[in-house]
Amino acid sequence: MNDFSDVIKGQVLRPGDDDFATALLPFNRAVDQSGVRAVVIPEDADDVAATVRHAGLAGLSVVTQPSGHGAAEGLDGEVLLRTHRLRGVTVDPERRVARVEAGAQWGEVLQATAKYGLTGSSPVVSVTGFLLGGGLSWFSRRHGFGASGVRALEAVTADGVPARVTADSDPDLFWALRGRRR
Numbered sequence: 455m456n457d458f459s460d461v462i463k464g465q466v467l468r469p470g471d472d473d474f475a476t477a478l479l480p481f482n483r484a485v486d487q488s489g490v491r492a493v494v495i496p497e498d499a500d501d502v503a504a505t506v507r508h509a510g511l512a513g514l515s516v517v518t519q520p521s522g523h524g525a526a527e528g529l530d531g532e533v534l535l536r537t538h539r540l541r542g543v544t545v546d547p548e549r550r551v552a553r554v555e556a557g558a559q560w561g562e563v564l565q566a567t568a569k570y571g572l573t574g575s576s577p578v579v580s581v582t583g584f585l586l587g588g589g590l591s592w593f594s595r596r597h598g599f600g601a602s603g604v605r606a607l608e609a610v611t612a613d614g615v616p617a618r619v620t621a622d623s624d625p626d627l628f629w630a631l632r633g634r635r636r
């Protein structure tokens with residue numbers, strides 16, 4: 455069986471590697487993640503899909519964390535996929551739509567959208583984690599759940615296949631990914 459480093463362009467760190475202890479630190483330092491098997495830092499979406507496929511073949515679980523704001527105990531033996539390098543944000547002010555990569559934080563979206571009068575949430579929380587949990591921001595009384603504004607999600611399914619998920623393409627998965635009630 456190949457190693458993760460054989461199937462991705464990004465970085466793979468294991469116990470004993472110089473940067474391993476730093477790479478696994480979550481924002482919430484109260485949580486100990488030192489028992490993870492490896493930290494995988496993808497360069498792009500293809501790396502994410504390859505990581506999920508490879509972990510599946512090896513019988514390993516993958517946990518995704520852009521920032522570790524919501525870190526919880528219990529990751530021993532798992533593969534920690536850190537998406538914090540995937541930071542691209544593009545804004546279409548006419549359509550009032552932003553395309554945000556998996557590791558971007560709201561601060562980056564706020565910077566890109568403020569000049570158009572568009573808004574987001576706490577600057578240090580990642581957009582993906584916030585929206586996957588429904589997302590309540592300072593603007594929720596007026597605009598509702600952040601997840602209500604999601605148009606599409608580019609996801610990798612559990613068998614490692616990239617998928618663009620919308621309300622039309624897969625209503626059940628679209629609902630589940632937004633972490634909220636209908």
Ligand SMILES: Cc1cc2nc3c(=O)[nH]c(=O)nc-3n(C[C@H](O)[C@H](O)[C@H](O)COP(=O)(O)OP(=O)(O)OC[C@H]3O[C@@H](n4cnc5c(N)ncnc54)[C@H](O)[C@@H]3O)c2cc1C
Nearest residue numbers: 518519520521522523524525576579580582583584589590
């Ligand atoms: C200072 C602070 C301010 C906050 N403010 C708010 C707020 O205003 N409103 C609010 O609703 N919440 C708020 N929260 C809570 C925050 O939204 C949640 O903790 C959110 O889940 C953090 O997302 P994250 O990606 O930064 O954290 P992470 O812990 O890195 O990720 C959170 C969860 O999302 C999952 N996840 C992230 N990316 C992916 C992905 N690409 N694929 C699959 N799963 C993924 C992770 O596995 C994890 O379960 C705040 C938290 C903090 C610490």
